Amino acid sequence: MIQFSACVGRTRPAATFAMAARARALRAAGHDVISLSIGEPDLPTPPHVVDAAHRAALGGQTRYPPIAGTDALRCAAARKFERDQGLPATPADVLVTNGGKQAIFDAVMSVIDPGDEVLIPAPCWAGYIQVVEFAGGIPVFIDCPAEAGFRVDAATLAAAIGPRTKLLVLNYPNNPSGAIADAAMLIGIADVLRRHPHVLTISDDIYEHLIFEGAYLTLAAAAPDLAGRVLTMSGVSKSYAMTGWRLGFCTGPRDWLAAMTLVQGTATAGVSTISQAAAVAALDGPQDLLEERRTIYRRRRDLVLGALAGAPGLTCSRPEGAFYAFPSITSLLGCRTPSGRILGNDEDVANALLDEALVATVPGSAFAMPGHIRLSTAASDALLEEACERILRFCITTCNH
Template identity: 40%
Template sequence: MKNQLAERVKALTPSSTLAITAKAKELKAQGHDIIGLGAGEPDFNTPQHILDAAAASMNEGQTKYTPSAGLPTLIKEIAEKFKRDQGIDYSAKEILVANGAKHALYTLFQVILNEGDEVIIPTPYWVSYPEQVKLADGVPVYIDGLEKNDFKITPEQLAGAITERTKAVIINSPSNPTGMLYTEDELLALGKVCLEKGILIVSDEIYEKLVYGEHKHVSIAQLSPELKEQTIIINGVSKSHSMTGWRIGYAAGNKEIIEAMTNLASHSTSNPTTTAQFATIAAYSGTQEPVEQMRVAFEERLNIIYDKLVAIPGFSCVKPQGAFYFYPNVKEAANLSGYENVDQFVEGLLEEALVAVIPGSGFGTPDNIRLSYATSLEQLEAAVERMHQFVVSKMK
């Protein structure tokens, strides 16, 4: 039988988290007390008023198809959210509701990339960026966000990476996996390069509501009319309202691009899930108190656990400013513990310390690990203590 798989699928890189996740599940099934710090979702339930709105919509018979771009009422709420939070005006035709922010990104790359077009991706990066670019026949081009610069790229780096084939650059602020944010001045400097070179800015802002201390989220699209026109914002309610399973995200920006994305969506998914759209209307139109309560809880965990984490021998970590991840460099800890590399160190943590973390190799920086603090403070403290004792015991 002939090979049945398309070449673009063969080019995909398997998720680096699969092996560690599978091993963790296997050990847990055997009765081992595994503490998992790999979660990319809040450990809070969706707020009650959102659940109630979803149930009410179903009971009222709102269970049919919607327009491919999303319910007009939801699009209106998203537009009002942009006006309220960033001071940006978007028309209904400049917004597309998708089946999660990941789907919005996938659809965007499908409509803007031709074969060989390049997309600049700063490292560390969210694991799906390069794979989605490759699925659209594009070419990922990586720029190192150096730890000494808080994992952020500079305008000089960006300008040096742009070629005649460059179509877009991805900016993820706050970042997964590092939790770092770009300041207004940093965004203006990057935006100037993008405007001069005429490249699209893909601004992934899914963690915008999870920002800590004196830091604040700034969207590059709010800084000038020219940057707004050059930017496609990707966002959603998964992280902000603890609605990961509802699968509602959205894209906002250039009307021609949004129209093309809508046309593609009409042939792929028809529309986002109707009940989830009504839930999202409630998420944006109702009280935002649960969002703030969750943010405060994450900030408390961040501040308590950070000092304990960097006290582990061989761990160094830039303190996150947003999202809910630590991204420590543990190369020295791996060496102190007798491992050749961090991937092996991660396996040792799982098998002996019974702590599951995500190796940084999947995010483009193999000397790091990602730990989610979207779990209870009790579990976090226990996990950090286990890791500390693990390294100390290996050093003897």
């Protein structure tokens, strides 16, 4: 028998992909499943981006790339950080990664030793937990309930910091809640971090262009004096519908970027040159499509909120960004579904919705906040309407069963 490493033993599969796999299996068996489990835009990659990739391939841009990224993309990303996020950057301040997830992986692996603590506001994307545990770090969750707008409270953050705390992970707009960072929250966080100079921060801003109410704010711009301890990451996956191109980028302290480049060189080396050429076209091309797509996602959010407003057992906060709904399902717990199963937790609810209503969602426990489910609103209006109708019928029959 193969003896696998401790890091493999600490690694758990993501619940989002597990639910998506179950949905695919049911669909393959002939069931009419609607999957709202994966956070992936259903809109196409912009044509001019695809054209740029084609031209790059035909033009011979098919060789090994620099580990940190091509000059063209690092320049485009630097311009983008200043234009969209208010962060002064040069090409030397940018690292290009294989998707946003590798930026998180590189950052965590470059600073976390076994036993180090990483503060993660919950609810949170499951990928943070996976990477921290893979590195041997200890995730420490900061509870950010719906009553607080799913935002970090400065006093709670301060109380969570200890001698082993090495890193804080922020993600706004937030997956799964859709909360955005407001000025009061970032000012409070900055005040706490100034008292703890040993704590670094990753700001995952991958949903920065998907804000429906309020304004985009990020920590390094709100508190420039902390920029030497903050890594800000983004990418083209969500905003430009380029998930399969696997292209992320980040900016931050150059010594941190250098360490991350070493990690990346060891793991994967550079990013596909074709994807990098496509990303240049996305970042330097027409930006009006971002507003057009934000309008689509806002409409879909409102559609889902309106359709689920009358669902007994569900309480849904209003997402301010991203493309998710994260309703509480605690009022469904203890109820019996039409098939006779008793709902004991959020996993039961998500599994019952898939098995009995043929709608795939993800339990909130996967995001370190039990008692909720997450559903993606990045689907067509017709699919969302049908999915919400199925969820509504499920809730009515379950509550009345």
